[in-house]
Amino acid sequence: MRRFPLAIAILLSLTAAALAQPPTTALVIVEGLTWQQVERGEIGGLYVLSQYGATGLMSIGASGNDAASRFALTLQTGRRLVLPREGTVEAVRRRYPKVRWLTDELARAGVTVTLHLETSQQQVRALLAPSFSPPSPSAQLQIWWIAGEPATISRALERAISPLNPERDRLLIIGLPPAGERLAPVIAAGGELRTGVLTSQTTRTEGLVSDVDIAPTLLRWHGLGPHVGEHPMRVVAQEPLVTVKHLARLSRWNAQGLIPLGALQVGGGLLAVLAALQLIRQRRVPQRASLVLSVAIGTLLSLPAGTVIAPYLPAGRFAQYAAHVLLSAWGLSLLAHWGAWHEPFRAYVRACALSVLVVVVDAVSGQHGVQSSVYSAYALSGIRFYGIGNEMMGVLVGCALAWGLFGLKATWRAVVWFISALVLATPVWGANLGGLLTAATGLGCTWEWSRKRRMPRPQRCAQWLLMGMLAAFGMMWVDSLSASPSHIGETWLRWQAEGFTAIVDTLLSKLALMSRVLLSPFAWGVLLVIGVALWAMGRSGTLTAWRNGWRGEYLPWLVCMGAAFVFNDSGFVPAAAILGVGVGALLTRRLQEVQHGSSA
Template sequence: MRKKKILPAILLLFVALVALPEAAGAAPEPPNRPVVLVLVDGLSWEEVQREPALRSLFEEGSSATLSTVQGERPEAPRAAYLLLGAGSRTDTAVLPRELPPEPAAAGRALSARVPSIQPGSFGEALKRAGVRAAAIGEGARAVVMDRGGRVPLLYEGERPVHELGTALAAGVGFVAAEAEGPAEAGRLVEAAAGRGALVAVASPNAPPGAANLTPFAVSGRRGLLYSPSTRTAGLVAGQDVAPTLLARMGLEIPPAMQGRPVEVRPGSPEDARRLAERLSFVAEERHRTTAWALALSLLPFGASLLLLGRGAASPYLLALAVMPAATLPAAALPPVSPLLAAALITGLATSTAWVLWRLTGGGPAAAAAAFLTNAGVLAVDAASGGELMRFSILGYNPAYGARFYGIGNECSAILAGSLATGLGALAALRRPRAVPLALAGAGVVAALGMPTMGADVGGSLALGLGLGVAAGLVREGGVRAAAGWAAAGGAAAAALFAASPLLFPRTSHGSRAAAGEIGLHEMVLRKLELALSTFESWPLLLLLAVLSAVVWAGWRGARGTPLAAGLAGAALTAALYAALNDSGLLAGLYALFYPAVAGLLVLSGEIKAPR
């Protein structure tokens, strides 16, 4: 009887401890003074350092790097201002290319394209609370207007400092002022602070050609801003600006806003600036670094293949399989040149593959060790919230803003492809037992899908289904067993998604969708639209044909063995990732790469298992 009471108590304690970090750090008390938001487009950290008033605000207040928009810079720059006022964000690829000149009509056009985004939400919240607002400039109007495009006081912005003084003298509670550049922004900050206002500085759009990262600061307590949206001290999303200002004023945050109020944690503007450098490197140099890493990895592989034969080249081929895991330790170092980062990644991957090859004696054991090591490292990092993955060249891109925490689409697909392929290589040595296999599979599905861990709903479902098929096939149970295992894996992922709003309310985008706070149908359609657009790229389709041919050839070479069953299961997992992930074909190719590597090893005669 006592045991029955103890187990629920332990479970409740575990849930409370997991949820505690999200509840900690309540917003500061609302100030009994007006709030001024200074908007300056294209602001950089260098300009903050050069302008004394801005530098003083950042040093004496709380600061962060602001991820402005999700995706590329909007073709219509006003879209970023409307999103700021909506307290929400979406991939700019789905936004209208052009917006009507009238702000209310522009807001309606944006909402028609993405119904979950409601420009004017910030202004509506101010109006409901009886806070009189003013806007200086058309950009500021887009931020502070209500749903009808109205602002109680609207100034043209010809003399922003003078108009700011006029608005504050009229007793307004909130002013949004648009500045032409850093110098004018500094004058606005000085004028607002001189009148006792709480001041915030934000840039809706980053400088042209740069990563989507700009400086952001709020006067008051000194430190770094932390947002539950990003789970990274010193990094705030554009959607958080409006909820943060409302919280500072003690006002209710509309349910339509996707952003969260920020809190202040220890740190300095220099910490935020260095974080911006690291994230900019991830955003701007990831493809170049990846290309260098692949080129450096192929050099020893090609040389060994030409000079020593296929067998000698196999360990270097496995270096490609563990390369994603090698990017995580490299991400812990300060930003360096793409070539140096690639050399470090290649060195780690090659040495790891060689050690595994020597320890296992090569063959299927080496392949299984390499694939499962790669999957294990990624799974552990996903379970810890992606602490290293956020700075990896193969991880998500915080500057792009598609994901700020958990596991990104690419790494999720890499984990799934390497895990399913590794399972096939392991089965070539010994038939895996059902119970350990089920426990391991459930653990990885949870690591991907739990909101406080990987937070990848689509990846968790694709992995549950795909890994289930692979498990049923490698255990030689046939199609019926594969269907049963897949049903169990898919059910586990679906149950985790359904329970997420109860266990971790408002913790992630997925848990909010499961709770009905975000339109699930609309979210699925938008992700499907993004996924289908990837199939329009002929280089990706060509790569799909090449990888598929290699997997097919490898499957034929190992036909009738558990290894072949693993290749089939991994290929199906890749197809599921392409279908259930908004990265579409790109995610499918990342997953398909691993059965293709195993296929090459089969063709070389290294891991061909006995029939």
């Protein structure tokens, strides 16, 4: 009986000591961890945590040999910055003098940062280590960096998690996926966090967050406010495994289908060009052959719209998903040919109109289709997760140009082009200022040409460009005043906060992205195919003889292509889309003229 009061005293003292300990946040980065491993329960208790915690997928911008260092830099700065060649902390601070340092901010707030890294991760340790320690710590952040086989990872996770108090402490587990994957699992648990799926203002997509959201989340958890343009993760009450599984499956299907679908569109387009030229050379086009070729061209044109429709349709396998894309495109082509079976050009213009309607309607109703499209692939790029990307922007501008020029009178042409520019510019719909400048310059100059049927003066095109730039800056300013600005408004706020350095950094990042696109093998492959198609059309006389040599008809397409290339960071993509739509319009019109024996 004498020991009983002593045991109670010891228990009370241990409880008081535990309560006196500062709250702990454990950030665990696991190299090579994929969502499939979590879903199958291959590593420790991650499956249980994913069921009872907050779960999502995280877009990781880092890839390649220096993925770990770049991810550590994003964790520290809350931005996807280019790691200087030296790779040192001093070089990073010199290059980005106004970028905040996460561990230093936490240390100033009284948070002790402890690193648990392997000895081989010296550069990562240097990037993550705080420059000083707080004199009187009120909380602690433990950063664990784990790599190895599943069994090794399980043991390391147990060491990181076992000391935590689920009522007081928080846990954030992030996978650093292997090469070739850009989506990683992320699990948050403990404290006041409830069961659900993770999201953020960065992505505006339930179940999806970005690596730039880690730093503001840790700041918020420790009572600090995020900086301009930063958004902490938040939990949405949803079924975690169902939502994340669907998102992971759709992203995986998009990754699997991007190259085959792109090859089908590019290769099929080249075959269609050669087949159409062969029929045009014969000066006699059989109706059946013309119909088959016209439907095929309409299907190729409608493939981007088909990728917007397919995510709305239920699919359990990749084959079903791919079939939905192809059948949707084929259905749009057949719908465009309804009542115009032997008029290829008229059907082509209708197909352009249907593509415009599909993209615009989806944009103003939440962008689920554009967001999940194979060609948009926001979850794979990790740059932006809402609005209309440059891929669909090129399709929208090109199809709106064809529909307005060849299918509408002046008043309705102006309405369609204005709506296209408005949808692209509005942050809640398109959030694409490059698309706004493309539409303002390209469609504006085309409007001048369509009124007088002669080449507009450069001063008029410059005026349209100036109006587009003023509208873009005005849109950025208005968006910056909203309660939840998009990346457009946040860019304006960052320019205001950081000045000229932020503007230069934005321009350099755009140029870097453009250079990566131009140096990609896919880009040069598309250029090769386009070059072969134009060469074949030139040899056949189509380019020089169409409309009695009136080359002014090509001007609208050239202006829109040039505007798309100049005003977008991956400008090759929308420029190629506009060129493809223009070549299709040229061929189908010439095909219809030859088939009917007169001018269409």
